[in-house]
Amino acid sequence: MNTKSILALLPAVCLLAGCSNDTQSNAPSDLQSIQFSVNVPNAPRVPTTTETIKTFNTWAFADGKPYMSNVEVVKGENGLWGYSPTAYWPVDESLNFYSYSPALETTKPVTADSPDIADYMSPGDVDLLYGVNMDVNGKTDKQVHINFRHALSQIRFFIRKQPASISNRAIDVKISELKVVNVATTGSFNFPKETTSSTSTAKGEWVTTTDNGEIAVYANATADLGDEYAEYRNTGNIFAIPQTLTETEATAATYSGSYIRVLCKITDPATGVTLWPSASDPNYVNDLNGGYIVFPLVNDSNNNWELGNAYRYNLTIGIPSSTDRINFDVTVDEYQDFNDIPVEN
Incomplete structure (x- = not known):
């Protein structure tokens, strides 16, 4: 198995100016209303950007x-x-702002001066954003x-699927499910106590x-796999709680640790004969869909999903010239710039 670690922090983009749309005020003339402008880091296929945040x-x-x-x-x-x-x-005090998007019912002050997010359950398709502004004073920051x-x-x-040019044998691979298994889907988020400006490295913590x-x-x-890598995703779930992943180990009946599980069936394209799995295989599910193949999430150089990072996993499914075992290959691409990640339409 050939693996390597990845990832690039999301780059920042320029601020878009904005202000309160409250045009009428009965406040004393010497008071200034608090106004906001917003910037969201750019990223491919991310639902929330500076332009789309509402x-x-x-x-x-x-x-x-x-x-x-x-x-x-x-x-x-x-x-x-x-x-x-x-x-x-x-008049005489500065303010500390803690902002987030979208709205969450679980957000509440858990200390005297911070609204950390407790027990956040990630739905998988929501891009959770956070921003902090410390020591802001209305006399200097309008x-x-x-x-x-x-x-x-x-x-x-x-x-x-593994191309015939590599294995010297043509195969058909049909997949019907892809899941990430044994990962945390709930976590508590702590805001940093530092302004998250475009020049700051301040990060929250899970x-x-x-x-x-x-x-x-x-x-x-x-879906039928081709010889070229293609993204398979129809649930909208591309977001996960940052966390430490655990190594995958096979037990007598199942697997432990954090892993990718693909339900697939491998057949001979000329005859339609099933090459994998046999009914006696411990990962066998049924004749129609085949069986489960497991890919580890942990590799030699990376065992974490980091906050604000993006991970592309490349999975190859193939068989050798004999059918006594299946060869599976995983690589994880590294990108210096988040926008460099090639994304299929």
Whole structure:
């Protein structure tokens, strides 16, 4: 098995200016309303960008006490950000802002001055964003410039059958399911206590649970693999809780550790005869769909899904000239720039 580790942090893009769309105010003339602008790092196939983000929620704390409590901020048709009721800058105090998108019911202050996210269950298709602005003062900062960051890891899976040019034998491979197994799907997120500006390296931190969950990537369909890598994903699930992965080990009846599980059937293209699996194979499921093939998520140089990183797994399914065993190959591509990842349409 040939593996190598990956990943690149998401690059930042330029700020888009915005402000509150609250045009009427009964506040004293010497008070200034708190206004916002938003930036979201660019990334391929990510649902949320600076252009597409529509809402976010924010907490503001003054001297360790909530000043704005989980306020929803909405982008208007004119592209400006507004909220209600309007909040105003304190005269003599600075504010610490903790923002996130989309809205979460679980977000609440768990300490005197931080709204860390407890027990977040990732649905798989939601791009969770966070941004922090520390020590913001209305006398010098008329607008809160929020530089959001991606809180989750992005995982992508590209599969091919082993080409006949490599194995000297043509095969057909039909897949009907792809899942990631024995990974944490719930975790608690702690905001950094530093501004997440475009020049800052400040990151949040995840504390995961050990729920041994599954992420369905491809399901309730069938596809024939080709000789070239192609992405197979019909559930929309490309986001995962950042975490430490565990090595895969085979037991008498199943597998332990974190792994990719593909339900597939391998046949001879000329005769249609099933080459794998046989009914006696421990991974056999049924005659129609074949059996489970397991690919480890851990490789020699990487055993983590890091916050804000993207992972592309390349999976190859093939058989040698004899049919006594199946050869499986996994590589993980490394990219210096997140936008360099080739994505199939």
